[in-house]
Amino acid sequence: MRLTFQHVSKRFMTMRGAVDAVHDVSLEIKDGEFFAILGPSGCGKSTLLNLAAGLEKPTAGEIRFDDRVVASPERRIFLPPRNRNVAMVFQSYALYPHLNVFDNIAFPLRIAREKDAHIKMAVKRAAEMLGIENLLERKPAELSGGQRQRVSIARALVRRPEVFLLDEPLSNLDAQLRTGTRAELKCLQRELKITTLYITHDQTEAMTLGDRIALLKDGSLVQAGTPEEMYEQPKTTFAATFIGSPPMNLVPAKVKEKDGRITLAFGDATMVLPREKTEQAKQLKKQQVLLGIRPEHVTLRSEASGQTLSGTVTAIEPLGREALLHISTECCHILVLTTEKDLKTDERVFVCFDPNRVHLFGPEQQTK
Ligand SMILES: Nc1ncnc2c1ncn2[C@@H]1O[C@H](COP(=O)(O)OP(=O)(O)OP(=O)(O)O)[C@@H](O)[C@H]1O
């Protein structure tokens, strides 16, 4: 099932005025795709999911499942959830406490008045897929958080939905269980090939699970693309710092042109830009530019040169294989990932940016 959002907006009218929870979002989610919706709290992720499920009506735009319009205020079309064949999993597992695991999973099939024999088979199959077939007799209270979440996923899958909608399903699990369940979920989705919309505010989760990611901010779409595209070509400083951990460094810089060569000046350093970046840089002359560089693309030098920025190590966070250095320079604070082990705080260092890994953000692309 292909899912299309075309200029979709959702405005809530509240006592304190209008809230634009989703604003003019256009997205196409391909058949069988695992699509992650990422963004900070309050950016409209759940609202977007609820619009897909039919739990909310859009105030503008159109939502289509394949070629069928499921919501369009302009055309006065709105299909309720029961006519959309979608299944949803929420952050809170929302299991029925008085029913055992078998009956919880069987619930949607009983509502649909399926035959007992079919129910038994379908529940068994879903439980096996999620590795909970030995828990069928237990009540939710007798399960761990991870087990409960699997039951709620099994319950969502048992009806073989055409679209699978997951709203932060793993956020109640501890870190280890989360990583495990994440991998299982990805395998399961690959196997079933159900079009999946997966909401998260965790960029690692979006990057590891999503075939593609949409990043939202304040109800608007900032950027959509594959994890690689989002990481390699962030369109704004918001995308650049939200995706990737530790976040990208942003350094105030000036574009200069001398003898036909385009250079970037920042702090006490100057950098000659590679040819493929000069066109963009030329457009940004005389403007407030932010140079973006990821901590893994900054190297340390033992001596100063025209290309290095001098600074002082203010903190060292050991991360096992690498360490994260906090470096204070005259123009900014810089994070550096390094395997260098014998640095100390207050030590004077010289950092160098890889010119091929530098991103430039003009005023239009800053903090949006
Ligand atoms: N029923 C509602 N009435 C009024 N405002 C609402 C309603 N539902 C959501 N909002 C507002 O719309 C915005 C988006 O909310 P939404 O729940 O979609 O965010 P979210 O990205 O899912 O956040 P979180 O990560 O915290 O779950 C917020 O400002 C929220 O306060």
Ligand SMILES: [Mg+2]
């Ligand atoms: Mg939410």
